[in-house]
Amino acid sequence: MLKIFSRQPVALLALIVIALVVVAGCAPAAQPTAAPPTSAPAATNAPAATNAPAPTTAPAGGATATQPPPTPNGGIIFHSSQFAPVNEAEAMRNVILKDAPMLVDFQPQAAGPFVDIPLAQQKAGKVNIAVLGGQHGDFPAFANAGLLDDVTPLLNKLADRKFPEQYIALGKLGTDKQYYIPWAQATYIMVANKDALQYLPQGADINKLTYEQLTEWAKNAQQGTGQRVLGLPIGPQGLIHRFWQGYLYPAYTGTEVVNFKSADAVKMWTDFKELWKYVNPGSTNYNNMSEPLQSGEVLIAWDHVARLRDALQANPDQYVAFPVPAGPKGRAYMPVLTGLAIPVGGPNRAEAEQLITYLTDPKTQTLVAQNLGFFPVVSGADTSNLPPGVRLEADAIATMQASPDALPALLPLGLGAKGGDWNKVYNDTFQRIVIKGEDIQTVLNEQAALMQGILNETKAKCWPPDPASDGPCQVK
């Protein structure tokens, strides 16, 4: 027995450990070896030094290693919940930020750390993030913590960008301060595999579908293919709550909130239960529809443009993109918005403002549309030269917005950190009515009470398309 452990392996192990410790001590560890893409070549040499956690120094004294740098050695930190997948992050670094007027350290984060890191830095009083980039729903948590600076002066400087009024309003988060500046927009559309077009109901125009026709289409397709080929993103990270909030509800009831438990809503859920018979049962696992579309499990899908893009880009000739269906009250759709904010106490204020100026420049906005498929929020951006897949989406959006019955439904306004609870009300309503088969009116009454509770607590006024209210929005 002892033979196995005699000197050699132990000595070997010891040797390896010693060697590695020496390496650890000497190497300026942990800096990106790939040089950050930058227009300022001098700066590429710098990051190795400051941010390396020089492991040679004893940690006990507490005076070691990284301190959020006062000067941007690796570039100013752009902390973002957007464009986090590795391919998008690389496009962001190598294409979009390549010509930025300063070195930018683009730090995409998953949802949890995106919120936790700035909050922790704020509590510790050492914020090293210069610019925060997120979607509308990300910001209330920061605003409630007092982390977001009022960027009204910057917005005034950017008056020539001509941001749409309702987007500027969204950026105020229901207050009179401007918490974020619109960055890019997107929405949700439908995509179908061309193989499914043969099942379109007679006389139906794909650009003017109704929910009834969609149901019939899905039914025909099921009979033709033997499969349930309509897909919805109901997976754990899917965005189905926007389908209830911004599509089905406004299309059937004309509102997102006020008519939540009305007779129109009962009709809506009855119709949806019929549609559900032809929805692919795998839908409860889909987080984005690109993948089931590409594998052919799903032939007709609704999702966020960014989550349809891969399928369209991979095979633009195989798919059609088209507007969402219309209900009795119109063709409701939800424009969604990403924004840029500046944290209170963040470093490099001037450069942060320059970065936001750069990112809202029409030329940069064009680049984002071409490479990342998020659409401009400023006037003057040239979208004539888009890659084929993104072109399909842009055309579908344009058709949708130009429809005579188009009904834009805004993202929830003024709910602050309650946005997640709000989404849950809609998703639970779906679960109870459609999956569990509970009585529609009973469920709607109970869920409406929860909804009213959130509205009362946050004192959120009604937002379009609901009629304006004086006090907190009231479910009728």
Next chain:
Amino acid sequence: MSAQTNAMRTPLANAEEMPFNAAANKPTLAKTITRLLLYAAAITISLFFLVPIYLIAISAFSPQQAIFAYPKALIPQTLSADTMLFFWNARGVQSALVNSVLVGILALIFSLLVGAPAGYALARFLFRGRDSYKMLILTTRAFPIVILSIPLAVNYIQWNLYDTLWGVAFAHTAMALPTTILVTSSIFIGVSRELEEAAQTLGCNRAQAFIKVALPLALPGLAAAAIFTFVLSWNETFAATILTQRNRTLPALVLAQIADVGAPLPFRYAGGFFLIAPSLIYIFFMRKYLLGMWGQVVK
């Protein structure tokens, strides 16, 4: 097993005088069947682990188009390293690999430096409250780190440990300590106290007896505990994510891609393979030592 086959052989051999020595064949047949079953079980278990790894590997090395093919080909028609190379060259991946190794080694050293003496004390000395102390050690694992995340990050920033490898290594050390202490204490219990006393009667002082007698005997077990710490550190993502900003470890970087941010399928396969590959290489080189070490620990 051999006792059983012997028992079978005797009555059979006595039953009849058979030509061609069939009696001797029978037990061989039984043996063969047992062996076949054993191999079948081994192969099944191996396949259970190898098939997913194989599928991830071929997907990681397939052209992006092939990944969406349905049904999937079991033998890839074309191979392409494009996705893997994209991943490898993506910003931060290579440095994250270095970070992961360094954090793992630092955590391993700290946890042994602190944990092994504690384990030795638990094994050699009887003191009041020893059992409750053992329980108390385990309670450090009872706090969900999710709740600790922001306060921990705040303290780290204030102590200037934030976004450093030291910081992550300390966090991993804290997580590994309970197991290190309990494992090392059981190892030192296994090393006979009489041997140390014998060494002391032969002229060693206490420290020498420990270093020259107890330590060499315990080393394999200590190495096993150290490897356990390394693996724990390698797999840990939450602390590594929340306590770092620019200096991510590899799993923190890659797991976010696989699980949280919805990277396209090809990149998730590449990321998955990226996480598996180092441990496969490690096991390939370490398996004979590992087997020996665990063998010793079990004894």
